[in-house]
Amino acid sequence: MKKKWQLWIGGKWREAKSYEPLNNPHTEEELTQIGQAEPADAIEAIVEAHAAFQKFRDYPAHARAKILAKAATIMEERSEECAKIIALEGAKSIRNAREEISRTVQTYRFSAEAAKSNYGERIPMDAAEGGENRFGFTKRTPLGVVTAITPFNFPFNLVAHKVGPAIAAGNSIVLKPAEQTPLSSLFLAEVFKEAGLPDGVLNIIPGKGDVLSEALTTHPHVKKVTFTGSVEVGHLIQQQAGFRKLTLELGSNSPFIIDEGVDIDKIIERSVMGAFSYNGQVCISIQRIYVHQSLYEAFLERFVARTKQLVAGSPMDEKTNITAVISKKSLERLQEWLEEAVQEGAKLECGGKVKGNVMKPAVLTNVNRDSKVFRNEVFGPIVCIFPFDTLDEAIEDANDSRYGLNSGFISPSLERAFYAAERLETGGVIINDIPTYRIDNMPYGGWKDSGVGREGVKYAMNEMMEEKFISIKTSDE
């Protein structure tokens, strides 16, 4: 590991004015020092990106695809090294970290394919009087400089969901990674250099969000801002970005409905993983489980029993399920919300104890619907379980949220599945599985406060392009 990391601007490492230590959230040991970009560095990166775009916009699709495919292969070859980076800086269990890397490789491969599939539409001009002897079509063209601000929890793959589509479209990028997990992004400097990406197309400037936000969202060269993170910061960015194109991938408190007639033995493992994978620090983590009254007691008993078996330990240990949450601040908030929920009437069925920065996964029942663990996004190892009588009641409860990213519904009845799918107010409805399901080519994004726009490589790429209509008069007759 390098002793310190500089800023990656215009295809070169540049000295930062100041450096801050990056600590391992599990051991609290210092890993390295990270250069902190200032607004002037952000502007320099934007100017470099703008200059690089002037040539990169004309790179043919096959050349962009080749760079992306090569980057994917380099990452695949170095996948264990990448997984260790996530485990060290994000305290993600090494098994989950490996899964993230294998998805990241695929996200870059999807991006390589998307680069070659930028189709337009032929418009039937003669459908309107006056449209005879004209040929009309649409074409999508790149925007220019895209700025990307990313969260800590999937530091390779959620960055890939921005960098991959941006390069596929022919844009240039300035990336500001999360303060907690900058190493995963800085690693890309080497990967894309080796893959043949021209200097200046990808710039990486770690630093503080509030310090860099204005430059990244308001500079005249910036044509699109793509943000993944909390609702609170998303709203600030939306206010700053004005009329610029904007994608906001924000938080949620995902519901999972388990209908009558379901074989619960088949879903316990998946439900526990959906609630507690990466300590619940996943935007589509299961936060609220609604179980049909006829299954409630049995489900609760088995869910709690399996939760108690989860192994807490070091992220580097192959057996570990539960690790340190990302920061002390986050841990304190989780403890506060848990205590408050219990004071407001909830029953703590298991978990909640804290050792070091690790919280044992907590299961709550009888939760008051005004408690923060119900209303807000928990983003930690706490899940709430409720019984329901009728399907309408479960759907109404699931929709009782300001968020709407993914929901899950499981039922032996196709009719009830379609009924629920029509009525659940979320960007994705995952039938017969948990809401935590995502593959990287599916359209993905939120309703309500969970966001604006869609990712999932092809969808993100389309939102990083401008559509142009071209009409050609083919004859004077």
Ligand SMILES: NC(=O)c1ccc[n+]([C@@H]2O[C@H](COP(=O)([O-])OP(=O)(O)OC[C@H]3O[C@@H](n4cnc5c(N)ncnc54)[C@H](O)[C@@H]3O)[C@@H](O)[C@H]2O)c1
């Ligand atoms: N919908 C999705 O696809 C998705 C995916 C992952 C995470 N998330 C959400 O992200 C959140 C957790 O991640 P986090 O803690 O890193 O989120 P966060 O909002 O605290 O930080 C995200 C990014 O925003 C930056 N930032 C912070 N303050 C800023 C400001 N004032 N202006 C501009 N940028 C600022 C941070 O430095 C970081 O890079 C959760 O809410 C989670 O649900 C959503």
Ligand SMILES: O=C[C@H](O)CS(=O)(=O)O
């Ligand atoms: O944290 C939210 C992520 O979008 C989940 S996933 O990595 O895309 O599955």
